[in-house]
Amino acid sequence: MKYITFALAKGRLAKKSMDLFAQIGITCEEMNDPNTRKLIFTNEELGYKFFLAKASDVPTYVEYGAADIGIVGKDTILEEGRNLYEVYDLGFGKCRMCVCGPESAKELLNGHEMIRVASKYPHIAKDYFYNKKHQTVEIIKLNGSVELAPIVGLSEVIVDIVETGTTLRENGLQVLEEVCPLSARVVVNQVSMKMENERITKIIQDLRKILEVTEG
Ligand code: PRP
Numbered sequence: 001m002k003y004i005t006f007a008l009a010k011g012r013l014a015k016k017s018m019d020l021f022a023q024i025g026i027t028c029e030e031m032n033d034p035n036t037r038k039l040i041f042t043n044e045e046l047g048y049k050f051f052l053a054k055a056s057d058v059p060t061y062v063e064y065g066a067a068d069i070g071i072v073g074k075d076t077i078l079e080e081g082r083n084l085y086e087v088y089d090l091g092f093g094k095c096r097m098c099v100c101g102p103e104s105a106k107e108l109l110n111g112h113e114m115i116r117v118a119s120k121y122p123h124i125a126k127d128y129f130y131n132k133k134h135q136t137v138e139i140i141k142l143n144g145s146v147e148l149a150p151i152v153g154l155s156e157v158i159v160d161i162v163e164t165g166t167t168l169r170e171n172g173l174q175v176l177e178e179v180c181p182l183s184a185r186v187v188v189n190q191v192s193m194k195m196e197n198e199r200i201t202k203i204i205q206d207l208r209k210i211l212e213v214t215e216g
Helices: 013-023 056-062 074-080 103-109 121-134 148-152 167-172 192-197 195-214
Strands: 003-010 041-042 046-055 071-075 085-089 097-102 116-119 138-141 155-163 174-182 182-188
Touching: 003 013, 003 056, 003 116, 003 195, 013 071, 013 182, 013 195, 056 071, 056 074, 056 174, 056 182, 071 074, 074 182, 085 192, 085 195, 097 103, 097 138, 097 148, 103 155, 103 174, 116 121, 121 138, 121 155, 148 155, 155 174, 155 182, 167 174, 182 192, 182 195
Parallel strands: 003 046, 003 071, 116 138, 116 155
Antiparallel strands: 041 046, 071 182, 085 182, 097 155, 097 174
C-alpha cells in the first residue's frame, strides 16, 4: 500500500492535529517521544507518514506532492498562494488578520494616503490594500514582533494576526480594520486528491464527524 503523507505546521497546530487524528484512529507512536530528533515518522501498519515543517513551507510540500495532506493556518495558505485544494476548515486556531496601529492612524486608511504597512504577510497586506481598498501603500516585510513597527516609527500601521488582542493592548495599538478570519485548514495535493481519492475522502469525512460531535 502506498503511504499517505501528512505535513504538519510545527507547534500548536501540530499538537492539536495529532490529538484530533488520534480520535479517528490515525496515530503515530514514534511521534510521542519528546526527545526525538527524527524529522519523519511512520505508522507502517496503517500506511501513514507524518512530518513537521515550518508553517510557511507546508503549502510548498503539498503543492509538489512531497506530502499528500497538509494542516496549516489560513494565513499561510493565503500568503503562499500555492496550487492546492483547501478541503476543510478544522475550526481551531481561530484568530483574525487585521490592520492595526495607534488610534491616530485610523484616518490614514481612507484610501488616499501613501502610508507604510509592516507585515510578516506582505502578499496578504498588498492584496488587501491594492485590490480591496484601492490604496497605494508601501509594504515593508518583517519576520516577527511586527507590533514594534508603528511604535518605533518604521510604519504607520501593520497587518498581523490578532488572537486575544493582548499584544496590541499592551503596546498601545488597536485593530483598525479586519482583513479576514483565520483558522487551521486541511489542504490536499491536487494529484493525490485524484489518485488517493477514497482514502483521503474517508479521512476528511471522519474528521468532519468527530468535529461535528465536539461542536454539538
Ligand atoms: C502572533 C501575532 C501577534 C500575536 C497575537 O505572534 O503576530 O504578534 O501572536 O496574539 P494575541 O492577540 O493573543 O496577543 P507570534 O506569537 O507568532 O510571534 P511573532 O509575531 O514574533 O512571530
